[in-house]
Amino acid sequence: MEIVCPAGTPAALRAAVKAGAHTIYCGFADESNARNFPGLNFDRNEMRDGVSFAHAHGAKVLVAINTFARAGEEAIWHRAIGDAQTCGADAVILADPGLLAFTAHHHPTLRRHLSVQAAAANADIINFYAQEFGIKRVVLPRVLSVPEIAAINAETTIETEVFVFGGLCVMAEGRCSLSSYATGQSPNMNGVCSPASHVKYSQDHGVLDARLGGYTIHRVGKNDPAPYPTLCKGCFGAGGKTGHLFEDPVSLNAERLIPQLQKAGVTALKIEGRQRSRSYVAQVVRNFRAAVDALDAGKPLPEGMLARLSEGQAMTTGAYKKTWR
């Protein structure tokens, strides 16, 4: 199975390749990219060099152009698609049907993957995207169980890629307005969920407060692990109870499910975390590459060591083994 790894910087890309990534996904430093964070991402020269480095080591590079084009500003996204091809990218990851149509028409030889942001969660919609826009792969949203993924693969010839590690989003990706509600900016339109410019931390006697757009969304005690400052992981009081209303602050880790995912027909395993360091990338990639190689060799999966890298220092298998509240 193919390991698809994140890279937020050229250094992270090189670290991923050296750690054994088959494929790296990354994006340009602008709003065409759903990880449009300060100090992150690639300019055009860095992308060209990164692709050359990956190809020289037998790895592929996918360019995520996975936000939705803003009316009147489509040129930003069109330019990103053209530049990805010029840089030698092996595929672009798109969510916006207009951009898929543009790419199919103007860059027909550029391989197209359907982003998780498109929230394509059944075979009918995947086959529709394949028929209309020639997509070769779909990144499945993190709302499906393993049997549901198997059912999709039974009804489509399109490659499926699933998340196996990293941060979790709420429900159907691409349709979340929580960040917009608190900050006016969203991952789908601006490339930022809970933009850092709207996040404030303060610590008093060991108690950490996290505020997003003026709203206090977490307060954690001195010895408690800290979560990301997203509303979906917020801790709220209601009806006399306090808790994580939408989702617990934990990371996805489907490492132990890799054999089942392989049986379900999955082509590629995706690691989340383009906002993370090269240290994270190297550690997670090495772990998953070892797991996949062990599977291919018929050996038992090695023990994982990724808890410390996880949000809230806790992990879940997410929707793959559904236990909804």
Place this chain on the structure above:
Amino acid sequence: MSQSPAQISRLPLALTYPLRFVPLAPLSASLTLFARKTARNHPALFRRLGVHGQKRYVLDPTDLPFVILLDPNGGTPKVTVIRGSGTGAARIAGPLAALIGLVHGVYDGDALFFSRDLVIEGETAATLALRNAVDDAELDLSQELLNLSGPLARPLHNMMAFWERHTGVHLTRPDEVETW
């Protein structure tokens, strides 16, 4: 290359206590000189910082008796060491081993934040920009220092290797092993 935050070392008091008596003005001047030499070798770091390269960062090694004020100045950095808390656009606090380990790519910043080994306050965007820019720069502070040390480089290298072994602080950038 990577290590768990649980393994982060704290400098022993025997080592940090004498630092209370170090004169800060010469230390600031030396660190500024060092930062400017390093900046010349890593111009991309400041491009990546963008607008945040004009802000002041308070770096607070919590096991040392001072804080470091870093003004990147768009590529002509200035470093000021002071006693007290200091003020700036953003404050990053943690054990020296965590801060240097971040620079050298040993630790992941988010993981240090989750484990509460790292505390960030002030402008989160500025902190993120600095973290990402430094992570991409693949700095090796020891190597930068050795490059400036002329004939003293070898004894200095031996001394740093000694301190690295005995303090657990990653004074050098670990080699990236090509695994596959």
